[in-house]
Amino acid sequence: xxxxxRPRGLVPHLPFAWPALMLGCFFxxxxxxxxxxxxxHRPESGVGTYEVGFEFTHYLRFFSPLFARHxxxxxxxxxxxxxxxxxxxxxxxYFLSRFRRRPQVLALVFILCVLxxxxxxxxxxxxxLLSRSAxxxxxxxxxxxxxxxxxxxxxYGAVLFGLTYFNLPFAVLIMYPQxxxxxxxxxxxARTLGASPLRTFFTVVVPMLWPTIMTAAIVLFxxxxxxxxxxxxxxxxxHWMFAILISDQALTRGNLPFASALxxxxxxxxxxxxxxxxxxxxxxxxx
Amino acid sequence: xxxxxxxxVSKRFGPLTAVEAVNLDLPAxxxxxxxxxSGCGKTTLLRLIAGLETPSSGQVVLEDRDITALxxxxxxxxxxxxSLALFPHLNVWNNITYGLRIRGMPQADRRRRAGELLxxxxxxxxxxxxxxxxxxxxxxxxxxxxxxxxxxxLFLLDEPLSALDAKLREEMQVELRMLQERLGITTIIVxxxxxxxxxxxxxxxxxxxxxxxxxxxPLEIYRSPATAFVxxxxxxxxxxxxxxxxxxxVRIGESEFSVPSVPEGARSGDALTLTIRPEDxxxxxxxxxxxxxxxxxxxxxxxxxxxxxxxxxxxxxxxISISAPKDRPEARPGDDVMVELPAESCVVVRR
Amino acid sequence: MIPRVARNVFCWLVVLSLSLPLFIVAGVSLNQxxxxxxxxxxxxxxxxxxxxxxxxxxxxLLASLGIAALAGVLALSIALPAxxxxxxxxxxxxxxxxxxxxxxxxxxxxxxALGMLxxxxxxxxxxxxxxxxxxxxxxxxxxxxxxxxxxxxxIDREIVEAAETMGASPSRxxxxxxxxxxxxxxxxxxxxxxxxxxxxxxxSFFIGQxxxxxxxxxxxxxxxxxxxxxxASVSVLFILLAVVVFSLVARFxxxxxxxxxxxxxxx
Ligand SMILES: Nc1ncnc2c1ncn2[C@@H]1O[C@H](COP(=O)(O)OP(=O)(O)OP(=O)(O)O)[C@@H](O)[C@H]1O
Ligand SMILES: [Mg+2]
Numbered sequence: 001x002x003x004x005x006r007p008r009g010l011v012p013h014l015p016f017a018w019p020a021l022m023l024g025c026f027f028x029x030x031x032x033x034x035x036x037x038x039x040x041h042r043p044e045s046g047v048g049t050y051e052v053g054f055e056f057t058h059y060l061r062f063f064s065p066l067f068a069r070h071x072x073x074x075x076x077x078x079x080x081x082x083x084x085x086x087x088x089x090x091x092x093x094y095f096l097s098r099f100r101r102r103p104q105v106l107a108l109v110f111i112l113c114v115l116x117x118x119x120x121x122x123x124x125x126x127x128x129l130l131s132r133s134a135x136x137x138x139x140x141x142x143x144x145x146x147x148x149x150x151x152x153x154x155x156y157g158a159v160l161f162g163l164t165y166f167n168l169p170f171a172v173l174i175m176y177p178q179x180x181x182x183x184x185x186x187x188x189x190a191r192t193l194g195a196s197p198l199r200t201f202f203t204v205v206v207p208m209l210w211p212t213i214m215t216a217a218i219v220l221f222x223x224x225x226x227x228x229x230x231x232x233x234x235x236x237x238x239h240w241m242f243a244i245l246i247s248d249q250a251l252t253r254g255n256l257p258f259a260s261a262l263x264x265x266x267x268x269x270x271x272x273x274x275x276x277x278x279x280x281x282x283x284x285x286x287x
Numbered sequence: 288x289x290x291x292x293x294x295x296v297s298k299r300f301g302p303l304t305a306v307e308a309v310n311l312d313l314p315a316x317x318x319x320x321x322x323x324x325s326g327c328g329k330t331t332l333l334r335l336i337a338g339l340e341t342p343s344s345g346q347v348v349l350e351d352r353d354i355t356a357l358x359x360x361x362x363x364x365x366x367x368x369x370s371l372a373l374f375p376h377l378n379v380w381n382n383i384t385y386g387l388r389i390r391g392m393p394q395a396d397r398r399r400r401a402g403e404l405l406x407x408x409x410x411x412x413x414x415x416x417x418x419x420x421x422x423x424x425x426x427x428x429x430x431x432x433x434x435x436x437x438x439x440x441l442f443l444l445d446e447p448l449s450a451l452d453a454k455l456r457e458e459m460q461v462e463l464r465m466l467q468e469r470l471g472i473t474t475i476i477v478x479x480x481x482x483x484x485x486x487x488x489x490x491x492x493x494x495x496x497x498x499x500x501x502x503x504x505p506l507e508i509y510r511s512p513a514t515a516f517v518x519x520x521x522x523x524x525x526x527x528x529x530x531x532x533x534x535x536x537v538r539i540g541e542s543e544f545s546v547p548s549v550p551e552g553a554r555s556g557d558a559l560t561l562t563i564r565p566e567d568x569x570x571x572x573x574x575x576x577x578x579x580x581x582x583x584x585x586x587x588x589x590x591x592x593x594x595x596x597x598x599x600x601x602x603x604x605x606x607i608s609i610s611a612p613k614d615r616p617e618a619r620p621g622d623d624v625m626v627e628l629p630a631e632s633c634v635v636v637r638r
Numbered sequence: 639m640i641p642r643v644a645r646n647v648f649c650w651l652v653v654l655s656l657s658l659p660l661f662i663v664a665g666v667s668l669n670q671x672x673x674x675x676x677x678x679x680x681x682x683x684x685x686x687x688x689x690x691x692x693x694x695x696x697x698x699l700l701a702s703l704g705i706a707a708l709a710g711v712l713a714l715s716i717a718l719p720a721x722x723x724x725x726x727x728x729x730x731x732x733x734x735x736x737x738x739x740x741x742x743x744x745x746x747x748x749x750x751a752l753g754m755l756x757x758x759x760x761x762x763x764x765x766x767x768x769x770x771x772x773x774x775x776x777x778x779x780x781x782x783x784x785x786x787x788x789x790x791x792x793i794d795r796e797i798v799e800a801a802e803t804m805g806a807s808p809s810r811x812x813x814x815x816x817x818x819x820x821x822x823x824x825x826x827x828x829x830x831x832x833x834x835x836x837x838x839x840x841x842s843f844f845i846g847q848x849x850x851x852x853x854x855x856x857x858x859x860x861x862x863x864x865x866x867x868x869x870a871s872v873s874v875l876f877i878l879l880a881v882v883v884f885s886l887v888a889r890f891x892x893x894x895x896x897x898x899x900x901x902x903x904x905x
Contacts, residue, residue: 007727012808015719015726016735022716023738026776030753037756092652095645097899107653108897109888113880114656116830118837118854121873124861125659128870134666134674136658168656177788177898188339189372191359193386194437197641199360203385207376219743226746228840229858243748243840250752251844260756263749270746 038260050257058261067245071269074241077231078224081163086217088164089171094205096172097179108176115169119229126162127153127233158234163227167220174219178212214281218274225270242266289351290315290473291336291441296345298331305331307497308345313475313490315350318467320484321477323494324520329477330369332494333443336475338362349440365434367444371426373418379405379429380414386437404432407466424455431463435470442467442474448483460487481521485509493517509564511634518562518636525568525606529561529635537561537635540602544579546633558638567632568608570597570616573623583626585618599626660877667870674865685871695868698856705771705842705852706835710828712775717782717827722816725790736783743780750777751844758845765847773845774835781834782827788898789823790816826896829883837876 007013041053061067096107128134132151140146152158182205190200206213228243246266250259291313298306305328313319321329334340336347338359346355354362374382380401381388387397398414405411408428413421421429427447434442444463448456464487467474478484484491485505493500493508493516501513512518515526529537529544531553536543539561546561553559573582583601590596595615599606606626610616618624670680689695720739724732742750754773755764763769793816801811842852851859853876857869887893 006729007723012727015723016732019716019720019723019739020735022712022776023720023735023779026754026757026772027738027742027750030750030757033756034749034753088652092649095649101894105888105893107649108893109881109884110653110656112833112884113877114660116833116837116876116880116884117873118857118876119839120854120857120861121663121837121876122659124857124869124873125663128666128674129659129662131674134662136662165656165659168652173897177900180894180899183370183372185368185370185372186374188337188359189366189368189374189433190385191339192337192362192364192366192443193433194360194363194389195385196358196360199389203389204374204376208374210376222744222746226748226840228748228843233861243746246748246752247840247844250755251848256756259752263752267745267749 034260034263037257038264040257042255042257049254058258059265061258061261062265069238070240070242070245071266073239074225075269075273077159077163077227077239077241078221081160081167081224082217082220084160084164085167085171085220086213089168089216090175090206090209090213091201093172093175094179094182094201094209097176097182098184111169111172115173117166119166119227122166123162123230123233126158126165126230130158130161130234153234154236154239156235156239159231159239162230162234163224166227166230167224170223171216171220174216175209175212178209182208210281214277218277218281221277222270222274225266290317290349291475292346292348293332293336294346294348296332296335296342296347298328298335298340299343304497306335306342309499311492311499311502313473313492315473316471317473317489318464318487319473319475319490319492320488321475321492321494322481322484322520323479325479326496327494328497329479329494330445333445333475333477336441337364337366337443362441363437363439364441364443365437365439366442367427367430367434367447369445369447369449371430371447373426373430373433375418377418378414379416379418379421382418382429383433383436385433390437400436401432404436405429407435408432409462423451424459427451427459431466435472438472440473442472444474444476446477446479449478449480456483463487485521493520495520512562512636515560515562515636515638518560518634522564523607524562524564527561527563527604527606528638529559531555531557531559539581540604542581544628544633545630546635547631549635550637553635553637559635560638561628562634562636563628563632565596565607565609566594567629568599568606569627569629570599570608570610570618571625571627572617573625575625577627579628579630581626581628583624585620585622585624587620588618599624601626663870663873664877667867667874669867672866674867674870685867686875688868689872689875692868695853695856695872698851698853699872701767701770701850702836702852702854704767705774706832708768708771709774709778709835710831712771713779713782713831714824714828716775716779717786718820718824721783721786721790722812725787736787739779739783741780742777747777747840751841754841755844759847764845765850767850770842770845770850770852773841774831774838777838777841778831778834781830782824785823785827785830785896786820788896789820792895792900793819822891823896826887826891826893829887833880833883836879 037050038058039054040050041055042050096104099107129136130152132149135149137146137149137152141149186208187200187204190204195203226243227241228247231239231241232244246259246262249255249262293309293311296306296309297304309332321332323329331340335342338354338357342355346353348354374385377385380398383401383404384397387400401414402411405413408431410425410428413425418426448459451459460483476487488505490502491505491508492502495516501508501517508517508521512521518524519526527539529539531549532538532543532555534549536545537549537559544561549559581601583599583606585597586600587598588595594609595612597608597616597618599608665678666674667685668678668681669675670682689699717739720735724736758764758769758773763772798811798815801815806814837854839854839858842855843858846852846855853872857872860866860869887896
């Protein structure tokens with residue numbers, strides 16, 4: 001078998017057909033519908049309906065302070081949460097990849113369990129943890145750090161904590177493969193050249209794994225952009241992120257064209273920011 | 288001058304003992320090889336010296352200073368790793384001067400120093416290149432330059448040449464040796480290539496599983512191996528089961544052989560091993576009986592160009608004789624011959 | 639050595655803060671009264687019983703399990719051929735297909751959810767178990783796709799060539815050599831889809847249309863209408879499920895390897 005032979009005839013293409021059909025019909029078609037519907041007309045009375053048409057009305061509605069505020073807070077939360085989770089997640093993942101086998105497997109099982117937790121459960125458990133009656137503030141009172149139990153939710157910090165927590169296991173799993181691939185001899189070489197463990201970490205490990213760190217940050221950023229449950233529960237209305245607006249338009253108000261237009265806009269913003277980050281990240285490497 | 292001393296150093300990995308109670312006294316300024324079969328603990332021993340592993344017990348002493356607990360980055364050693372471990376994110380000159388940057392040397396000085404070091408390893412003009420743009424041999428030189436940049440007290444190399452082709456390897460051996468002589472730096476190289484160890488070093492440390500078998504200059508190790516293991520491992524040797532008769536005679540099967548000496552304390556009847564190098568085994572025409580000779584038969588002849596190998600069978604014993612083509616005995620497979628083991632070439636060791 | 643101590647302290651702190659909410663939820667779920675207290679006041683298992691006795695919770699649980707099981711099968715059926723095709727022939731449309739398979743994880747999920755909603759409703763797939771299974775199977779296809787590709791990449795092509803020199807046709811080679819080698823990755827991929835589908839919220843929320851509620855959606859709407867400790871007990875159930883599934887994966891497979899670990903010296 002040559003590695004790069006071309007499939008000839010119908011039979012070799014059979015494994016291609018089914019995935020292409022499924023992804024085409026049920027992933028690409030929905031996008032096409034969304035693009036088209038975002039230009040459709042919405043009748044005054046119809047909930048969840050639309051009429052064929054071509055208008056920019058929905059796109060023009062973005063230019064209001066309300067949407068600007070929400071898109072900004074969305075970007076802010078996504079960026080800060082992605083940054084925080086990479087900041088904590090990277091050293092953790094790197095150390096994890098240097099663990100001996102048994103502790104490493106145990107830690108991975110633990111991370112997978114946390115990762116699989118529903119956003120609903122994460123938001124819920126943080127709301128408990130930050131609540132007055134059952135929360136961590138009771139523990140601080142017991143320690144004598146706090147005079148009386150406090151409620152820290154809803155609030156900006158609570159949203160940020162929740163999002164970071166939700167991201168952290170993803171950060172670990174994204175960076176894990178490349179971390180394991182860093183040859184120990186590389187860091188040992190730095191040690192023999194007189195670099196302390198901390199110096200080695202910052203002058204060898206971080207620069208070598210910089211692309212991985214960037215990838216994780218970008219993926220998490222995109223991920224967090226779509227956060228829905230966390231800001232709704234742990235935040236006040238001014239902390240609501242964009243996904244809530246889209247869902248509100250689509251499900252509660254039944255304005256599908258506008259929800260589609262919001263999604264297109266949202267997607268464009270996300271992609272633009274990702275492209276920007278990739279550019280900046282690359283420049284950092286070249287330096 | 289005091290050099291490097293290992294005092295009863297052991298290293299265990301769980302149930303496995305990689306290095307067992309090793310005592311070594313290595314003089315400063317010498318070129319030393321750790322030689323032994325795969326898995327015997329050479330790398331572990333080197334890493335113990337570098338501080339990349341902590342001994343389970345024992346001490347490492349460098350220039351009369353106990354450095355057992357000193358972390359690697361404070362030991363001032365230069366090391367060339369088996370994988371070379373060059374930093375892929377840095378170009379050549381930044382790789383070489385990584386250690387100098389850690390010490391805060393200004394960029395311009397570092398740049399100049401990189402040039403000197405590259406000159407020293409005979410690879411000038413590649414300062415700005417990426418590691419990926421270098422050939423295997425060039426990377427080798429960069430790794431050596433990087434290890435020497437800090438003028439270390441100890442220069443450690445773990446099978447640095449094993450990835451190179453035969454010709455380049457020989458070149459690098461010569462160069463490394465010349466470099467070491469010029470700098471006078473204590474150098475330890477790990478290898479399982481005995482030819483490499485023999486031709487390069489002042490001192491060879493032969494290891495078998497977890498233990499040091501013998502330490503000595505190459506010729507001494509070659510001429511008088513301390514144990515059967517060393518005799519077998521260093522070059523191919525004929526190892527013959529023998530019994531002690533008196534301090535200058537051993538018995539092999541029915542015949543008695545005079546030998547220069549037997550191991551100290553060996554008494555009559557003790558089981559010993561007589562070792563003799565294939566090139567010291569002489570093959571004579573059949574019938575020339577004399578002392579230290581055995582009748583035998585040629586079972587196979589292998590002509591390898593530079594030498595001729597005769598495989599001999601003398602009753603129960605099997606021997607190999609090697610001779611230069613010009614001294615080639617007139618022998619064909621199946622011929623009866625007389626095999627001589629000259630007394631002065633026999634080395635008797637404990638079994 | 640001080641750095642090692644610092645490193646261990648850091649790792650333990652991370653693990654501890656990650657498990658903190660879990661402990662609290664577990665504690666809260668044991669409260670006797672319908673109140674949220676930690677530490678719990680009076681121990682009781684009634685909130686666990688309620689999951690299995692109250693039909694609203696049980697229906698959600700069964701729907702979630704069914705959806706997760708089906709979604710796993712569907713995701714594998716898409717991911718395996720797609721990954722194989724790309725590995726076997728590196729043609730551009732195979733790469734394109736692979737990238738499309740990665741897209742669900744490269745976009746904010748709410749967008750996928752909205753797009754699907756607009757197709758599922760006219761097709762009559764919304765608010766049904768098979769409709770949601772289809773949505774999850776497509777949305778989560780990225781996970782087995784990436785894992786199976788990792789598995790395929792770890793196969794030495796010479797092994798395949800060896801099978802071919804012994805007269806195995808491509809389909810024979812696939813079933814006798816390649817498939818057995820990627821089975822652990824498929825298994826792990828299935829486990830991932832299953833567990834994440836069980837926990838997925840936004841797609842379930844959109845496609846469920848308020849009439850079919852998976853467990854996370856049920857928890858969500860319950861929390862809106864008023865707190866009940868069953869929420870906590872369901873959460874604990876979910877955590878246990880994940881622990882069991884991933885422990886099994888770790889027990890019978892090489893977990894670091896399945897997650898893409900690879901040390902240079904191993905090969
Ligand atoms: N970190 C480790 N953990 C467990 N066992 C180890 C470790 N490092 C080495 N060993 C074991 O210690 C023994 C000696 O290994 P070492 O690498 O020192 O051998 P070596 O002589 O360098 O072999 P080679 O010539 O193949 O490189 C081996 O049995 C090896 O498996
Ligand atoms: Mg070794």
